[in-house]
Amino acid sequence: MLNEFKQLKEEYPDRVLIASIMEEYNKDAWQELIERVEATGVDALEINFSCPHGMPERKMGAAVGQDCMLLEEVCGWINEKATVPVWAKMTPNITDISQPARVALKSGCEGVSAINTIMSVMGIDLNTLRPEPCVEGYSTPGGYSARAVHPIALGKVMQIAKMMKTEFGNTDCSLSGIGGVETGGDAAEFILLGANTVQVCTGVMMHGYGLVNKLCAELKDFMRKHNFSSIEDFRGVSLQYFTTHTDLVKRQQQAIRQRKAVRKGLQSDKEWTGDGFVKESESMVSN
Structure with missing residues (x-):
């Protein structure tokens, strides 16, 4: 992989190359890995604090992403050594994802990426009674x-974007959105929620690298439709429309009261007409 990083930078020196890496719970191992990866010329590092495959069993991956004290410690090791910007990749397998994101940013990371895969069991073969997929009849929960x-x-x-906006304001912290991106619309949704960048993995694996061109074209179509000239024109615009369940109930009740107040119902049976019966009936409905 180190050779591939180096080759990519040599062939595309004007492009940004971000290495996504992970290591076991060991300071020396982390710092050695960072040194070797940076030597290839990468522009930034994404630290995988969220992989659900094997690494949690070795006190790394999602194990760190779910433990804010461990996360703060490991972020300290990494930012002590790294000379390029660092992003922390967050696990969704947690109740409040904003907590580890906050710790990562306060510990020196420039930004966070979200989300990694979701722990799941794909299914059970009802004939063999074995989990699927399996290796020699055995399996383990996967992403x-x-x-x-x-x-x-x-x-x-x-959740992360709202926390970042409230607690980190106009700093240089950034957010990268990940999860089921296959169209320009999918990418636009993440940006509308505050993401600076969007990542694609499974989509390319399933549909090929050509998906990226299609995605970019669709995103540009979306921007033209709304007269946006840059990503910053619409980044985070939709955050303002999220509120609490209690507030939603209040808003609904207020809207119903307002509709009833302006409703023009018939005042007496004498006002019914044959031709306007349907519209007159609709005017009597409160909602």
């Missing part, structure tokens, strides 16, 4: 991705 996780990813990104 679920692609279109199915998109709504969950949007919710997690929204």
Whole structure:
């Protein structure tokens, strides 16, 4: 992989190359890995604090992403050594994803990425009674991705973006949205929720690299439709429309009262007409 990083930078020196890396819970190992990866010429590092595959069993991956004290410690090791910008990749397998995101940013990371895959069991073979997929009849919970996780990813990104806006304001902290991106509309949704960038993985694996050109074209179509000239014109615009369940109930009740107040119903049976019966009936409905 180190050779591939180096080759990419040599072939595309004007492009940004971000290395997504992970290591076990070991300071020396982390710092050695960072040194070796940076030597290839990468422009930034994404630290995978969220992989659900094997790494949690070794006190890393999602194990760190779910433990804010461990996360703060490891972020300290990394930012002590790194000379390029660092993003922390967040796990969705947690109740409040804004907590580890906050810790990562306060510990020196320039930004956070969200989300990684969601822990799941794909299913059980009702004939063999074995889990699927399996290796020699055995399995382990794994990470679920692609279109199915998109709504969950949007919710997690929204939580992080609101926290970042409230607590970090106009700093240089950034947010990268991940999860089920296959169209320009999918990408636009993440940006509307505050993401600076959007990542695609499973979509490219399923549809090929040509998907990126299609995605970019669709995103530009969306921007032209709304007369946006840059990403910053609409980044985070939709955050203002999120509120609490209690507030939603109040808004609904207020709207009903307002509609009733302006409703022009018939004042007496004498006002009914044959030709206007349908419209006159609709005018009597309160909602």
